[in-house]
Amino acid sequence: MKGKVDPMSARAVGIAGTPWRGKLREYDLFKELTVGVSVMVVLTVILALVLGSPDEPSVTLKSWANAQTADFAATATAELGGTSETAQYGPPYTNTKGATQTIGALDLQSLSGVQLPVNTANAFVLDPLATLPNQPTEIATWRAATKAEQAKWTDTYATALSKAPKSAPLNVKSGNYGPVPALIGDLTAMAQSGALDGVIQAQGNAYNLNYTNEILFLGDGQYFQNLAADQHLTGDQWGMMNETGGTPGQSWLWLFSFFYQIPPFSTAPNADLLVVGVMLILTLLLALVPFIPWLRRIPKWIPVHRLVWKDYYRKR
Amino acid sequence: MNTLLLAMGDSPGIYLGWGVFTIQLGNLIIILTMLALFGLALVLPFPGSGGRK
Amino acid sequence: MTQDERLDREPDVHTWTGRARVWMLKKLPPDKLLPEDQPSYVASWIYVFGMGAIGSLLIVIASGVILSLNGPNWYHISALGHFVNSLHLWSVELMFLTMVVHLWGKFWMASWRGGRALTWITGVGSFAVSIVAAFTGYLLQTNFDSQWIAFEGKDALNASGIGAWFNVSNLGQMFMWHVTLLPLAVGAIVVLHVVLVRMRGVVPPIDAAATDSQLTGVPATATEPTEAKVN
Known part of the structure; x- marks a missing residue:
């Protein structure tokens, strides 16, 4: 081996690489373990007793449809018309063209494919309505119509809804909306009663531990988003780090959260992919510090170690 | 100090902001505690560091 | 005779189990696994944070096991369950807190x-x-x-x-x-x-030299048992 080995590298050379032959001090591993665990138990119990933990109740389609009927109706219309965020999400839920996040030719989202297909009109509106004891005849009307007719109905109804006083379905001026007002009205009533939560969640099974459809439906509306924004939980509020209320959250996600706040990430359509990529590279860099010359020499340039081993250096 | 600590409890969150930086008080207290512990660990003398002969 | 020499001479080791035992004892002899002393430079509060993280992890596991006994809905409806949930949360916060200070320390020590x-x-x-x-x-x-x-x-x-x-x-x-x-x-x-x-073992100070008094100043009588221990 030619040249000098960097003493800051991970190579097993010099004093760092050989067993210590100098002075020793007494050390009791089990005592340290016992003291360490005891201190942490005391701290944990005190913090748990004094500060507790938050448990903000979950929201349901029922609470949404009752608290903000107009928002629920507008979202349901978008689900029926296929214009909601979920309906145009791309993989893994839909095969919407051009919806994926890419970096150049790298398109991992398309590569994964539509693994969890969601047809919002069927899954969120029509199938639940078909479970009603008095099935609305408008379902058949909707299904018999052409795509163009359906789109025209939902578009004009969505516009009329947004212009109605308080955006309330009952205040919508009459117009050519086809079966849409009846379908949305029935779905809203179904949601307000709580029946819609059960139907969307169960998906025909007694047991279901998969909440994908319910979460996607909730997320398409403003109600859920506003509740999260009130608690500072959204991505552009550093929400990734935050817990509800005053309890500390996942502060260790600070860097992940930070990148979402600054350009170019904050305005990029592929922000998620960019930030994930940057974080992966940074984590890899941290793991590989011993092998990266300029990184592994930082502790030598900024001599914090003089404080750690102050006794040793004093007695040289 | 007590009010600071209790701000980390299950009460409405307190948020501090400087431009693009926003931080929840509970998280800020955790981060400041880490920095303080790190600083103290460096400067405080370790008991019995005289060493065994 | 050092431990390595003893192990090299262990008679009749021809099974996988025997070879594994010899290899493990060579790599990690019991007095290295459960040491009673450490080099003199291991004297700073920064060394306690790794153990703090391990202590917190044990509480995370213990409180998690108690939560598992009753399932995820328990803490919504029981005061005791909510307290155990709080223990789980705060032990996690403490684990990350101590782990990060440990990480900072080890970085600046170029461990x-x-x-x-x-x-x-x-x-x-x-x-x-x-x-x-x-x-x-x-x-x-x-x-x-x-x-x-x-x-x-x-x-x-x-x-x-x-x-x-x-x-x-x-x-x-x-x-x-x-x-x-x-x-x-x-x-x-x-x-x-x-x-x-x-x-x-624990990494020696940056720039530690063979001429440092703590490496050379050890009286000859004290060197013998020390060497046996470290080897």
Whole structure:
């Protein structure tokens, strides 16, 4: 081996690489373990007793449809018309063209494919309505119509809804909306009663531990988003780090959260992919510090170690 | 100090902001505690560091 | 005769088990695994934070086991359950707090020196795996926070192409990750990390020289037992 080995590298050379032959001090591993665990138990119990933990109740389609009927109706219309965020999400839920996040030719989202297909009109509106004891005849009307007719109905109804006083379905001026007002009205009533939560969640099974459809439906509306924004939980509020209320959250996600706040990430359509990529590279860099010359020499340039081993250096 | 600590409890969150930086008080207290512990660990003398002969 | 020499001469070792025993005893003799002394330079408060993280991890596991006994809905309806949930939360906060101070300390001590690269890498690995484990825990709160985290968290996973196989809205899947797969991963990597620390020992000060008094000033009588111990 030619040249000098960097003493800051991970190579097993010099004093760092050989067993210590100098002075020793007494050390009791089990005592340290016992003291360490005891201190942490005391701290944990005190913090748990004094500060507790938050448990903000979950929201349901029922609470949404009752608290903000107009928002629920507008979202349901978008689900029926296929214009909601979920309906145009791309993989893994839909095969919407051009919806994926890419970096150049790298398109991992398309590569994964539509693994969890969601047809919002069927899954969120029509199938639940078909479970009603008095099935609305408008379902058949909707299904018999052409795509163009359906789109025209939902578009004009969505516009009329947004212009109605308080955006309330009952205040919508009459117009050519086809079966849409009846379908949305029935779905809203179904949601307000709580029946819609059960139907969307169960998906025909007694047991279901998969909440994908319910979460996607909730997320398409403003109600859920506003509740999260009130608690500072959204991505552009550093929400990734935050817990509800005053309890500390996942502060260790600070860097992940930070990148979402600054350009170019904050305005990029592929922000998620960019930030994930940057974080992966940074984590890899941290793991590989011993092998990266300029990184592994930082502790030598900024001599914090003089404080750690102050006794040793004093007695040289 | 007590009010600071209790701000980390299950009460409405307190948020501090400087431009693009926003931080929840509970998280800020955790981060400041880490920095303080790190600083103290460096400067405080370790008991019995005289060493065994 | 040093331990290595003794081990090399161990008679009649021809089974896999015997060879594994010899190899393990050579790599990690009992007095290295459970030492009664440390080099004189191991004298700083910075050294206690690794043990603090391990202590917190044990509380995380213990409180998690109690929560497992009654299932994820228990803490919503029972005061005792809520208290155990609080213990679980705060032990996690303390674990990350101590782990990060430990990481800072080890970085400034350049603890990867002298053949300790894998110790460093497993340390960073346990930090990364702990973050995923904590994230799945937040999804199991079965309250508003977990609903929102499931909604918001899906985008980064979907954009990376893994959202369908690690579906944050699938409570059943996240439940299994949180209570079996990730605890096993954290446990395994932390054990490996600790074993490596014991095998390789604690890194000496930067620029420690053979002429330092603590290396040369040891009286000849004290050197003998010391050497036997360290070898």
